[in-house]
Amino acid sequence: MLAACSGVQSALNPAGGDSQHLYRLTVVMTVGGTLIFIGVTVLLLYAIYAPPERRAWLGTRRTIIYGGLAFPITTLSLLLPYGLIVMRDTDAPSPDALQIEVVGEQYWWRVRYPAEGGRPDFATANEVVLPVGRPVSFTLTAADVIHSFWIPNLGGKVDMIPGRANRLSFTAERTGVYRGVCAEFCGDQHARMAFDVIVLDPAEFDAWRAAQASGAQAPETPFLERGRTLFRTGGCGNCHAVRGTEADGQFGPDLTHVGSRRTIGAGQFPNNVGTLAGWIANTQHIKPGVRMPSYGMLSGEDLRAVAGYLESLK
Amino acid sequence: MTRRRFWQVFMMLCGFIIWAVQFTLIYGATSTTCALEVAETRLLGIGIVPAVIAAVTLAAFLCTAGVLTYALREHRRLQSGNAGVTDIFLSQAAILISAFSIAAIVWQGLPALILPACA
Numbered sequence: 001m002l003a004a005c006s007g008v009q010s011a012l013n014p015a016g017g018d019s020q021h022l023y024r025l026t027v028v029m030t031v032g033g034t035l036i037f038i039g040v041t042v043l044l045l046y047a048i049y050a051p052p053e054r055r056a057w058l059g060t061r062r063t064i065i066y067g068g069l070a071f072p073i074t075t076l077s078l079l080l081p082y083g084l085i086v087m088r089d090t091d092a093p094s095p096d097a098l099q100i101e102v103v104g105e106q107y108w109w110r111v112r113y114p115a116e117g118g119r120p121d122f123a124t125a126n127e128v129v130l131p132v133g134r135p136v137s138f139t140l141t142a143a144d145v146i147h148s149f150w151i152p153n154l155g156g157k158v159d160m161i162p163g164r165a166n167r168l169s170f171t172a173e174r175t176g177v178y179r180g181v182c183a184e185f186c187g188d189q190h191a192r193m194a195f196d197v198i199v200l201d202p203a204e205f206d207a208w209r210a211a212q213a214s215g216a217q218a219p220e221t222p223f224l225e226r227g228r229t230l231f232r233t234g235g236c237g238n239c240h241a242v243r244g245t246e247a248d249g250q251f252g253p254d255l256t257h258v259g260s261r262r263t264i265g266a267g268q269f270p271n272n273v274g275t276l277a278g279w280i281a282n283t284q285h286i287k288p289g290v291r292m293p294s295y296g297m298l299s300g301e302d303l304r305a306v307a308g309y310l311e312s313l314k
Numbered sequence: 315m316t317r318r319r320f321w322q323v324f325m326m327l328c329g330f331i332i333w334a335v336q337f338t339l340i341y342g343a344t345s346t347t348c349a350l351e352v353a354e355t356r357l358l359g360i361g362i363v364p365a366v367i368a369a370v371t372l373a374a375f376l377c378t379a380g381v382l383t384y385a386l387r388e389h390r391r392l393q394s395g396n397a398g399v400t401d402i403f404l405s406q407a408a409i410l411i412s413a414f415s416i417a418a419i420v421w422q423g424l425p426a427l428i429l430p431a432c433a
């Protein structure tokens with residue numbers, strides 16, 4: 001439990017101003033609500049068990065007016081503006097924010113960074129990388145059903161609705177690795193729809209951005225070359241784009257730099273040759289109902305070549 | 315219904331009526347100006363939407379406070395004479411309703427004042 005509270009996916013471990021406000025509001029409401037609940041329970045027990053002459057004051061007009069009317073009205077009159085101010089100050093758009101577009105799909109995240117200044121746009125998937133200290137503004141939508149975008153350490157949750165663009169703004173204030181999840185049931189594999197959130201120093205972020213925008217690395221060994229050929233002949237490119245090659249499918253995640261991501265399968269498995277091979281051969285077994293067929297017919301050697309090729313796409 | 319009874323019932327409902335009028339005016343003004351895209355207009359440095367909300371809320375607050383004062387005085391007057399139960403009930407209801415309406419009017423004005431008009 002305590003370990004979970006210090007975790008990478010926890011609203012109790014805020015890493016930005018907005019999540020800090022939301023966390024404080026939660027603490028005030030929870031602690032205040034608990035204290036009032038205890039007080040009311042004690043009074044209730046007192047009213048039931050105390051001798052009549054001692055509990056008589058509970059029924060007086062004065063108790064009812066102060067305890068039953070004045071107290072709740074005052075409490076609510078203080079909580080209401082507090083809650084409204086939190087609401088006004090969180091998710092506030094900023095003109096110089098970094099723009100990121102995320103589309104929820106069954107069961108993964110399509111992520112796009114539009115061109116900015118002289119820097120070109122590019123696509124990635126299941127991973128959101130942010131510069132620390134700079135406001136970001138997400139444009140959120142969905143391709144198929146309703147999903148919900150939530151990074152508990154950084155901000156509130158926002159629904160992703162087909163045909164509609166919702167917005168979410170916040171500033172990450174602590175570098176580190178966090179985790180976002182789909183927070184609206186969207187189908188069988190809803191629970192396996194997560195993503196990594198990596199908050200970097202501005203310089204590291206710029207380097208990451210430049211690397212992501214470039215085309216894919218060419219295979220350096222004959223073995224990786226074979227993986228690339230199998231990727232083409234296997235039809236992977238019909239669904240996946242590997243920029244700089246003939247693979248330009250848009251149906252599934254962009255794989256141009258898949259080797260640089262921490263996880264695969266929408267935040268499900270650490271990314272290495274073994275898990276990549278397991279994923280390709282057993283997609284429907286690992287994540288049943290996902291929109292990629294299992295490639296169980298590949299020989300072990302071929303599988304290792306394809307996985308190795310993908311892993312080399314840093 | 316006699317004229318007097320009508321007046322008593324009206325005073326009893328006055329808090330609700332003012333509350334409803336305030337609601338219609340402030341949210342009506344907010345949504346209309348948003349729809350017409352003039353919500354950000356400022357006159358003499360003050361945004362028109364917050365100005366309307368503040369003025370209407372203040373007026374509603376003062377009117378309802380007046381009703382409450384009247385109802386309290388009426389109640390005291392009735393109790394010192396030999397008034398019927400209906401008269402006493404109506405005056406008590408007027409006190410309760412106007413007091414609650416004051417809280418409701420403030421609570422209703424706050425979100426309109428604190429949050430951005432068009433979101």
Ligand SMILES: [Cu+2]
Nearest residue numbers: 147182186193
């Ligand atoms: Cu989902």
